[in-house]
Amino acid sequence: MKISVALCTYNGEKFLYEQIDSILNQTIKVDEIIVCDDCSSDNTLSILKKYEKVNPSIFKINQNEVNLKSNKNFEKAIGLCSGDYIFLSDQDDIWRNDKVEKTLAVFNQNPDAEGVFSNGVLINNKGEVIYKDNSLWDSFSFYESKIDKPIDLFDFLITNGNYLTGASLCIRKEVKIFCFPFMTMEDFLHDEWLASILTKKRTLFYTTEKLISYRLHDSQQLGIGDENKFSDYSNNVIRIQKTIIKTKKPKSYKDYKFLTNLYYSRYERYVKLKDQNIDSPIIFELINAVIEFYTKFDLEMKEKHPIRYFFRKRKDKMKGKRQIDAQFITPKTNR
Known part of the structure; x- marks a missing residue:
């Protein structure tokens, strides 16, 4: 069994030492760290070369000729990995x-698993835990x-x-066969693409353990804000989710x-993804899935x-709102 790490870097000198040290200090050692540096202009490369000099059999550094940005850089790094299991890694976590x-244990317990992700704690620039009562998943x-199980x-x-946070994900090497190329658009990153594929196949699993410390930079905007406000927001979202995931029946108009507004907004998002990328079967499956949900609740509302x-539909038709393109309407399939 060979374990790879796909590490993408870009001007990461500030936190890179802590991240790499944490990768090298695993109870089960990794066999290779494939680094794809996206045209860093700081000391990132010199730091990487120091580690390469000490660990020449583990480190393989690739310098991009042009800036690929996160999605394509991870696609490149994953593609270069030769391990049976490929751990994705950001440059600034621990x-x-x-x-x-712990991640391999989940794979061993679930033979069908092709991907496993975990929870994490939130840390600041100094590595201090913040939002102690909340986790990466909460954010x-x-x-x-x-949430009711399963x-x-x-x-x-x-x-x-x-x-799914890519920094917490590990995939089997077989995933490379069907995950490329990564579908991309604004606000649709590689981790959501991988989540879309693996959840559709029912091969994505998780552990509730907090296996990474996810660092929030001063410049990051996750919308978490004050911890008390975060807790209030969480309770509101949970109430909404109980309706969405069918543990609570919708009643009122x-x-x-x-x-219906939620599912139509998802429909528009996936159609935009299709329009900006080469057609892929998974994109059409995503579109058909949200149409199925939209249609279900639309008929119940009727x-x-x-x-x-009646008045909502008439108004929508006059304004051209919430209109499903006929090309995507297919007979209902079992998902």
């Missing part, structure tokens, strides 16, 4: 020393502990948005309006609130 061990509104990770992805539904 791995818990048993991250590799992406993935309140796993408060969780349909695909349904949750297309309704609530991405909850307001509930149905919220749900049945339970017929008068308000």
Whole structure:
């Protein structure tokens, strides 16, 4: 068994030592660290070369001729990895020393798993834990502990948005066969692309353990804000999610309006993704999935609130709002 790390760097001198040291200090040692540097202009390369000199059999440094940006840089790094398991790594986090061990344990317990991700703690520039009562998952509104099990990770992805942080993900080498090229557009990154594929295949698993310390930079804008406000926001989102994931039945017209608006916004997002990339079967599956959800709640709204539904539809038609393109309407399939 060979373990690879796909490490992408760009002007990461400030935190790179801590990240690399944490990768090298694993209870199960990694066999290779494939670095793709995206045209750094600081001391990142000199730091990497120091590690390469001490660990020549592990480090393989690739310098991009042009700036590829995050998506394509990770695509390149993953493609160059030769391991059976490929851990994705940012340049500014810190791995818990048993991250590799705990992640491989999930693979061993779930033979069908092609990807495994974990939770994490949030740290600041100094490496200090912040938002002690909240985790990395909380920052992406993935309140796993408060959601009824089992969780349909695909349904949750297309309704609530991405909850998978690439920095916490490990994939089997076989994923490389079907994950390239990465589909990209603004606000659609490699981790959401991989999540879309693996959750659709039902091969994405997770551990609730906090295996990374995810660093929030001064310049980062995750919208977490004050911890008390964060907690209030969390409670509001959880209430909404219970409706979305079908543990709470929608009743009012307001509930149905919220749900149909949500699924239509997802539909528009995936259509935009299709328009900006080469056609891919997974994109059409994403589109068809959200249409299925949209249609379900649209029909329920028509049945339970017929008068308000009629006037809403008439208004939408006049303004050209919430119109599903006929090319995407297909017979219902089992997901």
